[in-house]
Amino acid sequence: MRDRDSRLLAAARRGDADEVRAALDAGARVEARDEELRSPLLLASLGSHVDAARVLVAAGADPNAQDRRHDSPWLVTGVTGNVAMMRALLPAGPDLTLRNRFGGVSLIPASERGHVAYVRAVLRETGIDVDHVNDLGWTALLEAVILGDGGRPHQEVVELLLAAGADPELADADGVTALRHARRRGFDAIAALLADA
Structure with missing residues (x-):
């Protein structure tokens, strides 16, 4: 069993779909885990x-x-911003409330990284909570401003989040709103979006 599981894990790591299928057909466990507890998926x-x-x-x-x-x-998928992968996983019924090690849902790292296509798709195609607050006290909107660079991708993410109903008045743990963060960082375009929200 261990050899078959190892074969499946290696095939998944390489992205060899035919070998993944062959390993499963040979009896590998679909939920096999490697030393870091990573599954084939x-x-x-x-x-x-x-x-x-x-x-x-x-x-x-x-x-x-x-x-x-x-x-x-x-x-x-929120970290990589891979929309095709997001869509491939939707039929499996992912838990949209599942939290990462920072207490965030997939929308938050996607917003932080400026993954515009992913943010657009996950907001349109799922019921993910646009105002989820992670363990740092940050929403996707706050992360897009605090950890973003203020450039066009992050401006688009802010637009998408606001259009999806993100609350611009939700402040961080220190009581600082996304608008105040944007002004402090000199992100004039984002500040204008937030001021008009």
Whole structure:
């Protein structure tokens, strides 16, 4: 069993969809784990191997299986910003409230990194909580401003979040709103968006 599981994990890491299928057919466990407790689907998601992920989802892989770092296949889509992977995982019924090691949902790292296409897709195609607050006291809107660079991608993310109903008055743990952060950082375009919200 261990050899078959190792074969599956290696195939998922490489993104070899045919080998993933063959390993499963040979009896590998779809929820096998490596030394970091990463599942085959998590490895495929980390590598943005969409075809391999589709095979695993069809075999019943869990999109919510978390590793030692609390990453899951679904949560990783917010980090990579891979819309195709996000859509490949939706049929598996991911838990939109699942939290990463910072207490955030997938929308928050996507907003921080300026993954415009992902933010647009996840807001349109799921019921993810646009105002979820992570363990740092930050929403997706706050992260886009605090950890973003103020450039066009982060401006678009702010626009999308506001259009989806994000509350611009939600402040961080120190009582500072996204607007005040934007003004402090000299992000004039984002400040204008927030002031008009």
